[in-house]
Amino acid sequence: MRLVTVTREGEAFAIASGLWLGGARPLVVIQNTGLLESGDSIRGTAVRMAAPIPILITGRGYGKMAGARLTPDDLRTSELLTRADVDSTALLTEPTLHAWGVPFERCQGDQDPASALARTIESARSEQRPRAVIVARALN
Amino acid sequence: MLTRAQLLEPLARHRTNEVVVTTMSVTRPWGRLSDHDLDFASADSAMGHAADLALGIALARPKRTVVCLNGDGSMLMTLGTLATVAGVAATNLVLIVVDNGTYEITGSQPVPAAGSIDYAAMAEATGFPRVFRFDDPREYVEAVPDILTTPGPTLVHVRVERGSEGPIGRSIEEPARYLRVSLAEWSRTLRDALAADLS
Numbered sequence: 001m002r003l004v005t006v007t008r009e010g011e012a013f014a015i016a017s018g019l020w021l022g023g024a025r026p027l028v029v030i031q032n033t034g035l036l037e038s039g040d041s042i043r044g045t046a047v048r049m050a051a052p053i054p055i056l057i058t059g060r061g062y063g064k065m066a067g068a069r070l071t072p073d074d075l076r077t078s079e080l081l082t083r084a085d086v087d088s089t090a091l092l093t094e095p096t097l098h099a100w101g102v103p104f105e106r107c108q109g110d111q112d113p114a115s116a117l118a119r120t121i122e123s124a125r126s127e128q129r130p131r132a133v134i135v136a137r138a139l140n
Numbered sequence: 141m142l143t144r145a146q147l148l149e150p151l152a153r154h155r156t157n158e159v160v161v162t163t164m165s166v167t168r169p170w171g172r173l174s175d176h177d178l179d180f181a182s183a184d185s186a187m188g189h190a191a192d193l194a195l196g197i198a199l200a201r202p203k204r205t206v207v208c209l210n211g212d213g214s215m216l217m218t219l220g221t222l223a224t225v226a227g228v229a230a231t232n233l234v235l236i237v238v239d240n241g242t243y244e245i246t247g248s249q250p251v252p253a254a255g256s257i258d259y260a261a262m263a264e265a266t267g268f269p270r271v272f273r274f275d276d277p278r279e280y281v282e283a284v285p286d287i288l289t290t291p292g293p294t295l296v297h298v299r300v301e302r303g304s305e306g307p308i309g310r311s312i313e314e315p316a317r318y319l320r321v322s323l324a325e326w327s328r329t330l331r332d333a334l335a336a337d338l339s
Contacts, residue, residue, distance in 0.1 A: 007220025014189035018196020044186025
């Protein structure tokens with residue numbers, strides 16, 4: 001395994017797509033904040049190329065979401081997105097993945113991240129498309 | 141300053157088995173010269189991400205040279221990629237910045253600081269061991285064989301005349317096979333071509 005660090009998250013999806021073109025098996029490891037930064041890159045490379053790239057997303061803000069008794073399905077109102085006790089990153093992660101056409105699984109509470117990642121890798125390869133797993137263990 | 145033909149024709153003449161990634165306003169002109177299984181148009185794709193995509197191919201295929209014909213506007217969108225390339229020491233990557241000073245395919249809006257940016261200096265500052273600057277077509281022609289064969293990573297800054305190319309249509313009217321089919325379909329063609337040769 002080789003680690004390639006990047007200067008900004010959008011680079012990760014283009015590099016991973018190039019790695020896949022060259023016959024490698026890339027995995028993108030990224031925080032959800034960086035995922036939101038990567039919009040045009042993931043759309044125009046991995047999704048557009050149907051590249052089977054698994055994405056491991058660490059979930060910033062899910063702890064605050066749990067603390068505020070919110071769920072990922074709560075309506076994203078301006079009031080909610082501007083509250084001091086809420087991290088909007090977590091609220092916007094899953095709707096954004098839906099919008100980009102990237103299927104995902106959320107790994108929360110006591111669920112095993114290793115098993116979730118293994119399923120994501122297998123699904124990405126069998127479906128020939130990018131797939132994601134969000135690690136949000138603060139959410140029960 | 142070079143014409144687009146003065147930039148691309150020497151490359152096409154000397155190209156052997158290199159992967160060539162194109163983007164933006166050189167995509168169709170290169171397609172008029174080359175219809176190779178190892179050509180890849182990073183067009184109808186992600187803005188500014190041809191260089192990093194080419195880097196990925198280069199890392200996966202370290203024995204094969206990968207040439208990226210990038211735009212100056214595209215380069216500015218992902219300047220950090222220069223540091224990424226230098227950091228992984230991708231010796232088989234040749235990154236050519238085709239500097240026309242405009243975002244040509246969206247209507248030739250001027251690039252910020254057009255004409256005054258030294259991309260070779262930027263690359264050198266991030267750690268590229270080989271950088272070139274060309275305004276003179278004769279100097280460029282003489283250097284092309286060395287650029288393609290000497291290990292880098294290499295950055296080539298070429299000033300070219302402005303043009304009027306529009307975006308590609310991925311239709312039968314386009315001049316090369318890889319410009320007529322979807323990005324997903326050609327991705328598999330290139331992947332298969334690279335898999336067929338383990339170099």
